[in-house]
Amino acid sequence: MKVMNMVNSINQALGMKLDEDENIVIYGEDSGLEGGVFRVTEGLQEKFGEKRVFDSPLAESAIAGTALGMAVAGLRPVIEMQFSGFAYPAFNQIISHISRFRNRTRGKYPVPMVIRMPYGGSINALEHHSESMEAIWGHIPGLQVVIPSTPHDAKGLLISAIESNDPVIFMEPKRIYRAIKQEVSEEKFIIPLGKANILSRGEDLTIVSYGAMIREVQKAVVMAKQKNIGVELIDLRSIYPIDRETIAESVKKTGRLLVVNEEPSSFGVGAEIISIVNEEAFLHLEAPPTRLSGFDTVIPLPMGEHFYQNDPLRIFYEIEKLVNY
Amino acid sequence: MNFKKYDPLKDIMYQVLDKNGNLTLADWDNKLNDMEAKTAYEKMLFARQADIKAVSYQRQGRMYTYPPNLGQEAIAVAAGMVIRDEDWLVPAFRELGTYLAKGMSLKEYFLYFRGHEDSLIFKNAKNFLPFSVPIASQLLHAVGIGYAIKYKEEKDKVVFTFVGDGGTSEGDFHEAMNFAAVWKVPVIFIVQNNQFAISVPFNKQTASVNIAAKSVAYGMPGIKVDGNDIFAMYDAVQTTADYAGKGNGPVLIEALTFRAGAHTTSDDPSKYRTKEEEDNWAAKDPLLRLKKYLQGKDLWNAKEENALLDQYDLEIERQFEEAENYPTTTLDEVFDYHYEELPEELNRQKVAYKKFLNWKETRK
Numbered sequence: 269m270k271v272m273n274m275v276n277s278i279n280q281a282l283g284m285k286l287d288e289d290e291n292i293v294i295y296g297e298d299s300g301l302e303g304g305v306f307r308v309t310e311g312l313q314e315k316f317g318e319k320r321v322f323d324s325p326l327a328e329s330a331i332a333g334t335a336l337g338m339a340v341a342g343l344r345p346v347i348e349m350q351f352s353g354f355a356y357p358a359f360n361q362i363i364s365h366i367s368r369f370r371n372r373t374r375g376k377y378p379v380p381m382v383i384r385m386p387y388g389g390s391i392n393a394l395e396h397h398s399e400s401m402e403a404i405w406g407h408i409p410g411l412q413v414v415i416p417s418t419p420h421d422a423k424g425l426l427i428s429a430i431e432s433n434d435p436v437i438f439m440e441p442k443r444i445y446r447a448i449k450q451e452v453s454e455e456k457f458i459i460p461l462g463k464a465n466i467l468s469r470g471e472d473l474t475i476v477s478y479g480a481m482i483r484e485v486q487k488a489v490v491m492a493k494q495k496n497i498g499v500e501l502i503d504l505r506s507i508y509p510i511d512r513e514t515i516a517e518s519v520k521k522t523g524r525l526l527v528v529n530e531e532p533s534s535f536g537v538g539a540e541i542i543s544i545v546n547e548e549a550f551l552h553l554e555a556p557p558t559r560l561s562g563f564d565t566v567i568p569l570p571m572g573e574h575f576y577q578n579d580p581l582r583i584f585y586e587i588e589k590l591v592n593y
Numbered sequence: 594m595n596f597k598k599y600d601p602l603k604d605i606m607y608q609v610l611d612k613n614g615n616l617t618l619a620d621w622d623n624k625l626n627d628m629e630a631k632t633a634y635e636k637m638l639f640a641r642q643a644d645i646k647a648v649s650y651q652r653q654g655r656m657y658t659y660p661p662n663l664g665q666e667a668i669a670v671a672a673g674m675v676i677r678d679e680d681w682l683v684p685a686f687r688e689l690g691t692y693l694a695k696g697m698s699l700k701e702y703f704l705y706f707r708g709h710e711d712s713l714i715f716k717n718a719k720n721f722l723p724f725s726v727p728i729a730s731q732l733l734h735a736v737g738i739g740y741a742i743k744y745k746e747e748k749d750k751v752v753f754t755f756v757g758d759g760g761t762s763e764g765d766f767h768e769a770m771n772f773a774a775v776w777k778v779p780v781i782f783i784v785q786n787n788q789f790a791i792s793v794p795f796n797k798q799t800a801s802v803n804i805a806a807k808s809v810a811y812g813m814p815g816i817k818v819d820g821n822d823i824f825a826m827y828d829a830v831q832t833t834a835d836y837a838g839k840g841n842g843p844v845l846i847e848a849l850t851f852r853a854g855a856h857t858t859s860d861d862p863s864k865y866r867t868k869e870e871e872d873n874w875a876a877k878d879p880l881l882r883l884k885k886y887l888q889g890k891d892l893w894n895a896k897e898e899n900a901l902l903d904q905y906d907l908e909i910e911r912q913f914e915e916a917e918n919y920p921t922t923t924l925d926e927v928f929d930y931h932y933e934e935l936p937e938e939l940n941r942q943k944v945a946y947k948k949f950l951n952w953k954e955t956r957k
């Protein structure tokens with residue numbers, strides 16, 4: 269065990285897989301020599317050479333499209349989009365090819381590839397650096413979408429993602445890249461994709477959340493506890509495939525659901541989870557399943573971002589409303 | 594200048610003033626006379642001073658991440674001396690000198706890097722689009738504006754658009770060049786080749802001899818210009834503006850320069866380049882060489898410069914204070930500009946948030 273932040277643990281997962289599988293290559297803008305703008309790939313080029321860990325020219329579409337070529341020819345690329353907000357030039361490659369190639373070729377050409385991208389807000393950044401658009405990726409058939417919330421989870425989930433024979437969008441909550449430190453095993457371990465994690469047990473309300481919002485929710489859970497409200501907190505871990513069963517079982521018990529995330533509210537992951545609850549736990553409901561996301565607005569620039577981002581008090585306010593419904 | 598003489602495939606760079614402040618060409622077009630040369634220097638000095646102070650404000654925690662312009666001032670100032678009110682400016686984000694010429698206030702600039710929504714209006718500027726953070730995406734907008742100019746037969750208007758060396762790798766760059774040439778629109782593409790895209794050096798960005806050469810395949814003129822030479826830059830921009838304004842179609846200018854500062858205030862260049870490289874380029878600094886030229890003609894002295902810097906500091910500080918005292922963003926401002934009329938759903942979300950704020954008040 270070693271105390272690590274998420275940057276360290278992702279770096280370790282990448283290094284471990286590079287060591288283990290010679291077909292893995294890592295590239296992206298500034299990913300080589302510099303180790304990425306967040307230093308997530310730091311030291312990997314030095315250790316594994318420029319053939320395997322390198323800087324690409326500045327073109328997201330090319331990064332994704334070439335990775336598909338590599339993947340069908342036997343490599344396992346782990347590519348980086350510098351920020352999720354700059355992944356959109358690659359959108360065509362991802363939605364038109366990467367996500368479909370296995371199906372289109374009836375399994376002849378699977379696309380084992382991981383697309384890493386830091387996402388999420390509250391970092392006082394310029395426009396396009398704070399987005400939380402996981403629903404866009406979750407909506408594309410053929411993709412898996414993963415979001416870790418701790419250094420430990422990031423390592424185990426990333427190893428699973430790299431070992432998966434299908435493409436994974438791996439979204440890293442940059443707000444907590446360095447903010448959370450915990451003991452993480454230095455051994456190899458995996459956390460399965462598609463399985464949620466129950467972080468705390470409670471009888472009164474289920475909260476489903478993920479990424480950097482988990483930490484905010486946990487503070488709200490403490491506030492709720494002081495009011496004798498027991499919250500069951502589920503860390504979704506995978507946006508797709510989504511863990512229907514864990515969500516349904518919990519809400520059958522608590523009768524109440526709150527989804528907390530950073531995405532724009534409409535047509536999002538929140539809506540999906542509410543659908544699941546309606547389909548699976550309808551007769552158990554004691555309050556309307558509710559989402560607490562951002563607004564249907566562009567993420568405000570730093571001076572106004574606090575309105576958009578949910579803090580513990582805002583989450584607690586929704587908890588109380590649902591319990592008193 | 595006769596840009597046909599500077600064949601990009603032969604990698605000949607257009608230069609008028611060398612790094613020692615000596616003229617390397619006896620005769621050239623669009624000369625700046627002594628007064629104009631002095632004015633150019635003053636503009637560069639102001640842009641540099643504002644930029645240096647911006648970096649220090651960021652260091653003091655009074656601004657968020659900021660991309661310095663240090664070392665690239667001649668390019669933006671030259672374009673600023675050519676661009677007129679009626680011309681369009683479609684910026685990237687590292688061209689302070691042109692923004693000032695176009696009518697942006699420093700206050701607005703500071704507001705942007707302090708995270709205010711109101712910063713990109715450029716209240717007193719005409720035909721000036723907001724900064725574009727997604728690299729190279731703006732170039733296509735410039736081409737569309739060029740089409741509209743042609744469509745409306747707005748004689749001699751031109752569009753100036755900027756991108757960096759890294760940006761020339763994006764598909765949008767190539768698509769913009771191709772459309773511009775096919776449509777023969779009055780767009781001047783200025784590539785600030787400052788040798789780096791964050792940490793990635795030019796030779797990892799492209800295998801072309803230079804960026805100007807990329808114009809050849811698209812069927813438009815391209816010229817490589819010494820971007821640290823204000824005389825060459827001014828001549829190149831003025832000549833191409835005349836050329837494009839007369840209906841001859843687009844032009845690509847590669848302005849060779851060096852990003853003397855960090856990529857942004859969050860970046861540490863010592864990870865990816867040597868002190869030697871930095872020193873080498875520092876000797877070619879655009880202000881330094883123009884100053885040498887002016888001093889050689891007895892048009893400039895240290896006393897004058899210091900007096901000006903004092904005056905500039907006051908002006909910059911005044912505008913920064915205005916930015917610091919600017920009212921913070923309100924909840925309404927977060928919502929109200931997305932649509933001509935606020936959709937009911939957005940209003941519902943706003944009202945829900947206001948209810949939360951009321952509840953928060955009652956808790957106190």
Ligand SMILES: Cc1ncc(C[n+]2csc(CCOP(=O)(O)OP(=O)(O)O)c2C)c(N)n1
Nearest residue numbers: 354687726727728757758759760789790791
């Ligand atoms: C589409 C897109 N991808 C990535 C980024 C992140 N990014 C910001 S600036 C930059 C490098 C730009 O280099 P260059 O075009 O040479 O301009 P310079 O910064 O040197 O002025 C990168 C990769 C971005 N803003 N937009």
Ligand SMILES: [Mg+2]
Nearest residue numbers: 757758789790
């Ligand atoms: Mg550059």
